[in-house]
Amino acid sequence: MKTRSQTTPKPLNTVRLPPVESPRTRSRPKPKPETRKKGTLGDLRRPKKPPTAFFYFMEDFRKTFQEENPSVKAMQDVGKACGEKWNKMAFEEKVKYYDLATERRAEFEKAMAQYNKKKNGELSEESE
């Protein structure tokens, strides 16, 4: 409605709705995905990001998928199936997962506050 002088009022629920269906706006040139996970154990300082709705969906889907496809064990195969179904999933069904992720993020915000705070002290107290 009408003009919104404010740029993105940033609703409290940021989300619950699926992000605009961007037509692949995320351009990922994927130049050299050599080390996507560099410090699996060394980046503990980085607050782990909250799992996305997609991951939550995977938890459920993974179990179901393995039951129907005991042959498939690697997530790579399941992941593909997940993505395919995820795109076809009904918005209402996804909302359920979005809602989960939304709550998880709230907690994550706190972790972020500490992270920012720690960042300052880290300079002095790097090793813990």
Next chain:
DNA sequence: CCTATGATTGTTTCG
């Protein structure tokens, strides 16, 4: 034995 990579999409973070 340990570590990294593979794939999926959504979210996070900084300037």
Next chain:
DNA sequence: CGAAACAATCATAGG
């Protein structure tokens, strides 16, 4: 606002 990296999972590879 945009770009880039990262989030979990599990099987597999090599030294």
